[in-house]
Each structure stands twice: as structure tokens, then as C-alpha cells.
Amino acid sequence: MAESIKDKVAIVGVGACQFGENWSQSREDMIVDAAYEAYADAGIDDPQRRIEAVFAGAVYPREGTSEIAEALKLFDRPISIVSDYCQTGTDAFRFGAFAVACGMYDTVLVVGFDKPKDRGVSGPSVAFDRVRGLPATPAGWFSLCAARYFETFGAGREDLARIAVKNHHNGTLAPKSMLKREITIEDVLKARIISWPFGLYDCAAQSDGAAAAVLTRADLARGFRDDPVLLKAVSIAVAEHPQRDPDFDFLAWKPTIYAARDAYAQAGITEPFRELDVVQLHDCFTLTEMLSYEDLGLCKKGEAKECVKSGTFALDGELPVNTDGGLKTFGHPTGATGVRMIYENTLQLQGRAGDRQVEGATTALSHNIGGPPTTCGIAILGMP
């Protein structure tokens, strides 16, 4: 077996701009806010000298790598940009970690960003460049599991609503989240339907935002700060298209199952529910969070609704999930989301998460699932 990446890479600085409908902020503004906060967090005051390479992620990039170079005035060095639906940010982070782990660079910047709110629509636009597979919207893709899952396991819209209520609560405790408003199950159930069973509150808030992290080799980490966070595992997996896969059962998403199996092997985790202390998972829709509990092995298939009911994944539960409000309320600038989760997990592991702090957290997982869905990225961080 190939050599493990575990404990070879450290996160020594994280940053995020304010997420939201940033009407008056440009992409440059958000990239600069996130990167300079990460520099400061790492104690870097001369980024033009210290940052040797940049790994960026964006789903709606505009000018290739140039907009990152121009924003940060980082020239004469490599910048790469990746784009793969909602796991874009985790993949940018993965490339940065690989670059450091292989010894090519000492210190790199990872930045994820997107600015969908310049497009004049509140959600993803409907595509008319095809006749098959329409409507090709994320709500339409993810909701296709609901009818079969509900029938098999006896779950319903009210179980999904509890997840939205939890994440709305958590979002009120995160200073940089987009939405800071408590909601009730009733609010969720009464909202207008987007794509059944998803009402407005079952859907993540599409927003603008950027998040950044400074990565270095583990042996160099203490030169930046005393409490570096170590990378335990990072994995992405691409799975069969769920609307064409002849074996798809509409009960579990394969991208997560594939990526989790690999990530847990890298990190040496055999009992994720017991070994993980905090989890950020991809709640693009409430159902995505529900199925992902199971697909990540945090509970058995079909048991998610009971865990939701009993508060297992609430901030004061046994395994807090989406401590900063998740995509639902922190916001979902697609390319930034994976890096935003790494930002939150780093703060949690370093005990810097304020009112939403999970006491004594030493191992944290972040998870993105994207596309119809076909792709998943997972990163596991831990303290030395």
C-alpha cells in the first residue's frame, strides 16, 4: 500500500470573509479578506515571500488563476484552480496538502471562493442547453432519493425539518454566517415547495463567500503557531451517476460511501461515531444531511431520523454536526464551502469556536458531496 499522508501536513492559519449576499463586495474583496485573515492567523506578514504556491477552488471562476494572482498580488509562482461541483473546496485543499506532503513546497495557500449572487437569480439557473435530464437543478437531483427513502424507513418532511431547525440555531452562534435566525419545524413545513419534499428551508442558502487556509509541513508547523492542526486524511471519490446507475437504490449516495471508506482507512478510524468529536457535513438539502449521517457511518442506515429526533447531532449532542450552521445558514458559495468547513474544524480543534465550541474536540471531519450527486470530498483533521 502507498504511503499514508497522515500527520505529514499541518494547517497553521485559517480565514473566511463574511458569508452572505455580498452585494457591495467583489470577488477580489472576498479573496483578500479570507487570505489575509489566514495569513494573520499563521503569523505571516510577508505572504509574497512565504506563500510558494496557491491551490484554489471555484465553480464559477471568471479569469482563471489570474483573478487570484491579481487579488493577492502573488506572481511568479504556481496557482492552480479546480472545479468539481460542491466538493471543489475540499479538492483544492487536497491538492495543496499533496504539494506540501511531497516536499515540493514548504508553505502553500488554499483558497475557495464563489460569487453566485452576481447572477441575478436566487438559486441555480435552469439549463436549456439540453433536453434530457431536465430540470438539472441540485434540488431536483437530491430530492430524487426522498420518495424511496421515506417509504423504506418511514421518514418524512418533519424529520428533515428538525435538521433545518438545528442548523439555523447553530448559525446564530457563528459570527460570519449568512443567516442568524432561529426557525421552527412549523416554519419549515409551511414554506413554499422548491422541489418536493424540499421547501425553502430545506435548501441551503446560496451565498457569496471565500475561505482560506495556510498549509505547511508538519515539522515546520510550530514555526507558525503553537497549536497546529494536523491532516489525518483527505480523500475524494467519484461514483456512478445516480440517475443512470443500474444498481442505485435511492437510499444511500455512493460518492460518500466510497470516500469515507478511504478516508477512515487513511486516518485509522474504525468507529467514526465514537472516534470523531465534531463533523461538518454537506447539508445542501436537509435530506443530504440525513442520508450523509448514515453514509458516513455515524449511524446505521435507516436510523438517522431517530438520531435527529433524539438530538444526537445537535450542538449539545453526542456528536455535534454542522456547528457553524452548515451550508444551510452559514451559506454556500460552492467553491468556498469545503475550505469553510476546514476553517470551522480548525477553530473547533483549537478551542476557538466561541459559543459553538465543542469541548475537548480532538478529531474533526468535513464532507462535501456534489453533482447529481457523483462526487465527494472528505478531510479529517486532528490534534497531534
Add this chain to the structure above:
Amino acid sequence: MTGIASYGAYVPMTRLPLALIGGRPAKEGGPEKAVADYDEDAVTMAVEAARSCLRGFDASVVDGLFFASTSYPLHEKQAAATIAKALSLRRDVSTADHAGSLRAGTSAFEAGLHAVAAGAMRSVLVVASDCRMGAPRGPLEAKLGDGAVAFLLSNRHPIAEVVASHAVANELQDFWRADGEDFTHGWEDRFILQEGYAPNVEEAIRGLFQKSGRAAADFSRAAIHAPDARSLGGVARGLGLAPEQIVDPLIGRLGNNGAAYALTLLASALESAKPGDSLLVASYGDGAHAFVLDVGDGIEKLEPRRGVRWHLERRRPLRSYDSYLRARRLEPSEWETSADLGLSATVRFRERDADISFQGAKCRACGQIHFPKQRVCIRCFEKDAWDPYPLSEKRGVVLSYTFDYFFPASEPPTVVTVTEVEGCRIQVQLTNARPDDVALDMPVEYVFRKIHDAGGKPNYFWKASPLAAARED
């Protein structure tokens, strides 16, 4: 012996109760008209009528496909070629569009008969389809209806032989629609009746009597184009036809479906015809065209099919006049799909086997069926080993569904499903269904529909439709 080997019809499920036009509540059993749903047009209706007609017949012997319509949306681009592709007819089928007149249906019918009689073609599929529009709340709107009809013409074992025909041409501006206009105009109806409809239809039928040596009393049924019931009654009386001979003109049920009208009434007559019956058909438009058909023994051997009666019983009345306006794109919407650049013609060309013919692929190594075709098999990973696998006539089941409230539709939500046919997954929209009609594992059939108007042109693909439970005639 040249005649009709098979027939089929299509009437959209959607009905507009005429009361709604005047702003009155709809009454069950009240007069209505058939209207194409927002995902239907003259081409999709033609494909469905033709599929019904071809049921149980070998489509590979169809040498000609003649399409007739006054309402096909494109002026330059043939509809018949699209219909032939949707029906997976041979590449060397001879296709033609007949247009420009309400008589286009019987012109195509006559052209088909001549081609077969001359021995130039073994069999010709004639499809007539119209969804004409009268201006909203104008005098024509309530009279016009949407629907299609198809006939397979052949020398071999026709169920009804065409014995004689007679046509008259007449210059008269009674109905017309100029370039760029959406709505049909009509001159004064009394003028049209007295100088157009009555004398022309009577002249064509009297000419037919003379040619065929038959008289009014010799006909079992007469299928005659009717501007309204009273005018038809007048013509029938003038010709000596008794009311019981007259085929119900479907006024207040289907409406006048233009170029397809007289032929739709012929299909309706064939549904209850018996061997030995003699039928009279007459169309009207820029003159008139009449035919005599003698029904043979074969009519009793024809497989059950979806004809006019079957479709008229399958109804879904619209709930409001607004939803009719939206279905016909008569209400402006904030985001006009026609303003979108839409489907690339290159992609449309490359994907036509999948999108228009609904053709999948079957792996030669392991038998897995794919839609659309894949270079490498998802099951056994064999590369480039597949045979085309037609899916349009298959039955599927719904494995999962969602209701999408954002995709443009006249009555959201759009029902989206993943269906399965013999182990092959196919994601399609479900039409002819409201959310209450949808259930896991429900059986479906597939129908040809318009997905959107992006680029200002119809973009077609297939949809699922709840498998009709009604017994076929």
C-alpha cells in the same frame, strides 16, 4: 386494391371547458375542446397518432411519410423528417409536409393513395395534426380543437378500400393566417357558409356520387368537416343524407382540428364500421375533397388500438383559463425560454438517436441496457460492444420521483422521475400526471413531447406517462 391498412388517432388529454373562456365555472358534461398541453404541438401529436396506427405493423415497409398540418411551428425545416426519426422509420423513407390549407390532410391522404396505387411505394403513412389557435376570447377560439390522426395506406389487405375521390378547388378568403401571426382569422361566418362551405362540400360530394355511381342512401356513414352543427345539418339535408348517417363532428368535445378534422372523423367512423359498410369522407378548405371507402373483412382482425373514442374518454379538464393561456404560451412570463440560446444544433444532431428515436444500447457481452448509449459498459466494462436497443415502445416503472416547482410549465410542478426498463435507468419527466397520480413502482409508458422552446424552436424528447389502464378499442 388501394386503401387503409391501419389507422390511429391522438387527442390530447387536456380539455378546456368552454365555460372558462367566458369566465364562467366549468360544468361536468358541458361543452369543451381538446387542447395540446404545454409540452405538445402538431409534431408530438402526430408521432403519438402514428405510433397508435403502426401498432402491430412492420414499420420497415413504410416507404413514405406524408405529414399534414397548418400549425407546425417552423416554416423552413420539415416536420415529416422529425416524425420519421421519432418513429425510427428507415433512412430512405420518402417524406413530405403538406401545409397551407385546411385541406392539407386529405391532400396528403390522396398523395399517399396515388403513390401506393402507382406501385411507387408499398405503404405510406399519412399523418395529419393541427393545433390552431383562435385569438383569446375571439369567435374562433371555442370552435378549434387540437388532435391528430394517422393512416397506413397499402395495397395489401386494406381494411377499407378507397373506391373514388373528387376534389374541387375554390378561391375564397374565408380563413387565413399570415406569416408571423399566431391566430387564425375568419371572414364573416354567413358568407363562408353560403359561398364557401356549403356549395363547395356539396359540389365535391355530388361529383363523387357521379364518379362512383353511388347515391346518398348507399353510404353507411358520412364523415364531413363541420364549421358548426347547423351548417353541417344544412349540407347533409341538401345532399339527402339522413342525420343517423352523419358521423358526430365532435363539436363541444374535440373541436375542429383543422387539417386533421375530416380524417379524424373518418377514423372515428372506422372504429364502429363493419365489413360491407360504405363510408363517405369530405374535407373543406380552399375547395373540398371527398372520398368513398368500402370497408372490408380485415376491419374485424385489426388489433385493439387507441382511436378517437379511446382518447375522448381520457380527459383532464383544465382548472382555469389562465392555465390554458400558459399552456399555449399566450401569457408572457418573466423568463421566456425562447429567449435562451437553447440546444446546440450540433448536439441535437449528435444525440438524435437517443433524443428523437429514444434509442438505447444493449451490451453484447453482458446484456446490460444503457440509456443513453455508453462506449464502455457500466456492468462488464466491455468497450464498444453494443447493439441499438429501441426503448419507445417499452413499459417502465417509476423508481423515484420529485415535483419541481421551478421548471417552466403551465401548471407546475413538473413531475420528474427515474424509471427503469429491463434494468436500464431512464430519468424522464412524467406528463399527463399531477402529483396525486404518482406512486413508487407505478407502471409507465413513454411518449414523445416538447421539452422546451429554447432558441425559439421546439426541442423534443420523450417523457413517461402513467400506463393507461383503459381498454383499447
